[in-house]
Amino acid sequence: MSSLATVKDTVTTAGTAELETDILVIGWGKGGKTLATTLGSQGRKVTLVERDAGMVGGTCINVACVPTKALVHRADAVRPGDDPDAAVASAWDFRDALTSKLRDANRAMLEDLDAVTLVQGEARFTGERTVEVRPAEAADGDDDGERLTIRARHVVVNTGTTPLRPEMPGVDLPGVHDSETLQLQMDRSRAPRRAVVVGSGPVGLELASMLAGFGAEVTVLVRGEQILPDESDAVRDSLVEALQDRGVHLATGASATGFAEADGGLRVDLEEGEPIAADIVVLATGRASTAQALHPAAAGIELDEKGFIAVDEHLRTSAPDVWAVGDVNGGPQQTYISLDDHRIVTGQLGGDGAYSRADRVAVPTTVFTTPPLGSVGMTAEQAREAGHEVKVASKPVAKIAAMPRPKIEEDAHGVIEVVVDAATDLVLGARLHCVEAQELVNLVALAMRADVTASALRDGIWTHPSATEALNEVLGELS
Ligand SMILES: Cc1cc2nc3c(=O)[nH]c(=O)nc-3n(C[C@H](O)[C@H](O)[C@H](O)COP(=O)(O)OP(=O)(O)OC[C@H]3O[C@@H](n4cnc5c(N)ncnc54)[C@H](O)[C@@H]3O)c2cc1C
Ligand SMILES: NC(=O)c1ccc[n+]([C@@H]2O[C@H](COP(=O)([O-])OP(=O)(O)OC[C@H]3O[C@@H](n4cnc5c(N)ncnc54)[C@H](O)[C@@H]3O)[C@@H](O)[C@H]2O)c1
Helix, strand or coil: CCCCHHHHHHHCCCEEEEEEEECCCCCCCCCHHHHHHHHHCCCEEEEEECHHHHHCCHHHHCCCHHHHHHHHHHHHCCCCCCCHHHHHHHHHHHHHHHHHHHHHHHHHHCCCCCCEEEECCCCEEECCEEEEEEHHHHHCCCCCCCCEEEEEEEEEEECEEECCCCCCCCCCCCEEHHHHHHHCCCCCCCCCCCCECCCCCCHHHHHHHHHHHCCCEEEECCCCCCCCCCHHHHHHHHHHHHHHCCCCCEEECCCCEEEEEECEEEEEECCCCCEEEEEEEEEEECCCEECCCCHHHHHHCCECCCCCEEECCCCCCCCCCEEEEEHHHCCCHHHHHHHHHHHHHHHHHHHHCCCHHHHCCCCCCCCCCCCEEEEEEEHHHHHHHCCCCEEEEEEEEEHHHCCCCCHCCCCCEEEEEEEEEEECCEEEEEEECCCCCCHHHHHHHHHHHHEEEEHHHHHHCCCCCCCCCCHHHHHHHCC
C-alpha cells in the first residue's frame, strides 16, 4: 500500500487489521516526513500515520510558517489606494493554492517510495511500540469502529502542537480566531478594519504586522510591560517603531478577559481599562502539546511538567526504541529544529548515533514582521552575565550609508546590533532588524559556528546592493 489509505481501506472484513513495521512515524511533521523519506529510500519498512488529510506535510506547510509568510508577502505588496478587500481575497486564495500544491508534493514524495506505507487516522498507544489507529472523527468515544493495530520495532512520535485557546467567555464566537482558523475560516470577502491580537510572541507580532499591511487598525494585547523583554532597548524600540508606523498599537500590561458580540462586531473585555471594539480577534497565546491524546502511559512514555514528551539529548523517550521529534518534545518550536531532530534520530536508526542536541551551536531565529527581526546568540547583557568582556556595534538602518538595500525596498526601519567578544574578536550574538534579515542571520550564524572573526566579517567582500554589506559599516564602528 503506497498511497495514503484511510483506516477503513486497511481493515479486514472483521473491522480490524494488523500491521507490522520496522519504523512507525506518528504525525506527518517536518522531522518525521524527512526521516520516512531518508530511511524509506534506503528500503527500510516505514509506516507513517497522519490524522488529518488536510495536514499532509504537517503544520508548517499547511497552517503555519509557509502560508503565514505568503500572507506577509502579499500584505507587503499592498500599496496606498489598493482595495483592501480585493487584496485580502486574492492573498487568501494565493495561500490556499500554495498549500494545496505543497500538500500534493509532500504526498507524492512519500507515495513514490515502495517501502513506505501511509495511513490516515488518529494513532494512540495501546502497549509498548504498539498503536491503534482509528478514523480521527471516531477516535473519541467510538469503540466499535474500524481500527488498525500497528506493531513496530522503532517508533518516532512527531505529532506537533495545536493552538492554545485560553478558556474565557466568548472564545468560541465567530470572528475569534487562532492562527489556524484565521487562515482557514476568516471571512475573506471583507478585509478586517479593526483587529485585536491577544499575545505578543512571534505569532502575535507576525500576524499583527501582516493584518496592518492589509489596512487594519491592529491592537496587540501585551501581557507584560513590553514586547521582547530580553532584548536591548535599541532592538525593542526599533521593532516598536516599525510596528507603530505600520498601524499596530501595542497595549502593554493588557490582558483579555473575554469576548462578546456588540454593534455588529466584537467587544474585547480587558482586565483593566475600557473594552476594545474589533471585527476580528486573533488568539496568539502559545501552543499546546498533542502528547496526552496519544495515551503515552500505555507505552511507558513519560511527559514533562508541561505535557510534552520528555526526551534526552538523543531524543530518546523513557520507553526503549521510542523517540520524539519536533514541537511535541518540548524543544524550540521551529520547523528547522524538527528537521534537525530528524538528523539525531536518523543517526540513531541508521548511523553512528553520535549527533545530539548538545551539538547545536548558534541556532538562529527570525520573527517575520516587516521588516523581519533575525536573532542569533547572546544579547550584550547575556554575554556580560556569561563573563565576556564585550564590544557592541549598533547602528540604525536609516544611518547605514553603505547599505542602500532598505531604500530600494522602501523600508529603512530597523537596527543592526552585533555583540563581539573583546578578547577573541569572535561574534557572540547579533540582532538584525532590517530587510532580508531572514537571510543575513544565517550568514552570521555560520560565521559564529565557524569561528569567523568580527574583523573578517567587517572586511568581507559582499555583493551590492545587499543587506550583508551592512556588516562592513556596522562592524567598522568597532575599529
Ligand atoms: C502561525 C505560525 C507561524 C510559524 N512560523 C514559523 C516560521 O516562520 N518558521 C519556523 O521555523 N517555524 C514556524 N512556526 C513553528 C512551526 O510551525 C512548528 O515548529 C513546526 O511546524 C513543528 O513541526 P513538527 O515537526 O513538530 O510537527 P507538525 O508539522 O506540527 O506535524 C504534526 C502532525 O501530526 C499530526 N497528528 C497529531 N496527532 C496525531 C495522532 N494522534 N495521530 C496521527 N497524526 C497526528 C498532525 O495532524 C500534524 O500533521 C510557526 C508556527 C505557527 C503557529
Ligand atoms: N518565525 C518563527 O520562527 C515562528 C513564528 C511563529 C511561531 N513560532 C513558534 O511558535 C510558537 C508559538 O508562538 P506564539 O507566539 O503563539 O507563542 P509564545 O508562547 O511565544 O507567545 C504567547 C504570548 O501570549 C501571551 N499570552 C498568553 N496567554 C495570554 C492571555 N490570556 N492574554 C494575553 N496574553 C497572553 C504570552 O504572554 C506570550 O507573550 C513559539 O514557540 C514560536 O517559536 C515561530
